[in-house]
Amino acid sequence: MLMGQSRSRLRPMLRVLVVRLLKFNCLFLLILMMKSLVSLGTALERGKAEGRKVRLAVIDHVTSMPCVVIPIKELVQICREEGVDQVFVDAAHAIGCTDVNMKEIGADYYTSNLHKWFFCPPSIAFLYCRKSPKSPDLHHPVVSHEYGNGLAIESAWIGTRDYSAQLVVPSVLEFVNRFEGGIEGIKKRNHDTIVEMGEMLAKAWGTHLGCPRHMCASMIMVGLPACLGISNESDTLKLRTHLRDNFGIEVPMYYRAPKEGEVGAITGYARISHQVYNKDNDYYKFRDAVNQLVGNKFTCTLLSK
Numbered sequence: 001m002l003m004g005q006s007r008s009r010l011r012p013m014l015r016v017l018v019v020r021l022l023k024f025n026c027l028f029l030l031i032l033m034m035k036s037l038v039s040l041g042t043a044l045e046r047g048k049a050e051g052r053k054v055r056l057a058v059i060d061h062v063t064s065m066p067c068v069v070i071p072i073k074e075l076v077q078i079c080r081e082e083g084v085d086q087v088f089v090d091a092a093h094a095i096g097c098t099d100v101n102m103k104e105i106g107a108d109y110y111t112s113n114l115h116k117w118f119f120c121p122p123s124i125a126f127l128y129c130r131k132s133p134k135s136p137d138l139h140h141p142v143v144s145h146e147y148g149n150g151l152a153i154e155s156a157w158i159g160t161r162d163y164s165a166q167l168v169v170p171s172v173l174e175f176v177n178r179f180e181g182g183i184e185g186i187k188k189r190n191h192d193t194i195v196e197m198g199e200m201l202a203k204a205w206g207t208h209l210g211c212p213r214h215m216c217a218s219m220i221m222v223g224l225p226a227c228l229g230i231s232n233e234s235d236t237l238k239l240r241t242h243l244r245d246n247f248g249i250e251v252p253m254y255y256r257a258p259k260e261g262e263v264g265a266i267t268g269y270a271r272i273s274h275q276v277y278n279k280d281n282d283y284y285k286f287r288d289a290v291n292q293l294v295g296n297k298f299t300c301t302l303l304s305k
């Protein structure tokens with residue numbers, strides 16, 4: 001349970017989320033989001049108990065599985081109001097996938113790699129650190145030279161490593177700008193297309209999306225037909241392998257345990273994504289493969305034999 005201050009600050013936000021989500025019949029993500037908010041509130045309360053202080057909160061910007069864009073600005077704000085010392089945002093999926101504005105988000109630290117949605121080879125990433133009175137005390141954990149000359153210069157050379165991934169960034173920027181609207185255009189088209197394809201799949205399978213369109217960026221969760229009999233996490237892995245081996249389809253899946261007494265519930269969600277190289281046919285192929293499985297009365301129990 002949330003207590004005292006945290007509950008009163010979280011309540012308006014919960015109300016907004018509940019209203020937004022209920023419109024879309026997305027109870028599964030609604031419940032997850034509420035659980036996360038409650039956990040955050042509880043953790044903040046616990047951290048503050050007996051006059052202690054929360055030193056650091058770590059929050060994802062775009063969760064991976066199931067995928068949803070977190071209302072990060074609001075969560076950072078709650079942390080601030082609750083007196084959390086510093087907020088770190090793990091935004092591994094964010095750059096090139098959703099809108100990112102450091103000033104608006106207001107976190108102390110924000111990190112995203114560029115190899116998920118920004119066409120770079122691994123392992124290239126950036127770390128943003130907000131200037132604050134504490135900044136001079138911040139150091140790279142591995143300093144070769146330049147100790148005390150600022151985090152950026154301390155991080156520039158940390159010994160003999162393979163720095164070639166960093167050299168690719170200018171070419172990637174040039175590549176991205178060949179597309180209409182640059183990265184903004186790519187993000188918008190990815191978002192619009194993944195929503196369209198998600199809705200197409202949900203309609204074809206008689207299921208629903210895992211989250212409303214405004215809570216997804218370039219990835220979306222789509223319910224799989226209940227008759228596939230996905231009854232645990234292992235089934236999602238086996239089904240994923242089955243689709244890869246037999247249909248040439250690679251798609252991650254999420255298992256959602258049914259609530260007590262729930263009958264015929266959707267227990268499996270596929271996470272589909274869109275990037276510039278995807279074609280509508282990729283999603284039609286997935287649709288047809290699942291329809292074929294359903295038509296053949298396939299269930300996941302067949303995969304355990």
Ligand SMILES: Cc1ncc(COP(=O)(O)O)c(C=O)c1O
Pocket residue numbers: 060062063064090091092093113125
């Ligand atoms: C939220 C989150 N954090 C971190 C990672 C790992 O990122 P990296 O590939 O940069 O190690 C992932 C990968 O999916 C992720 O989703």
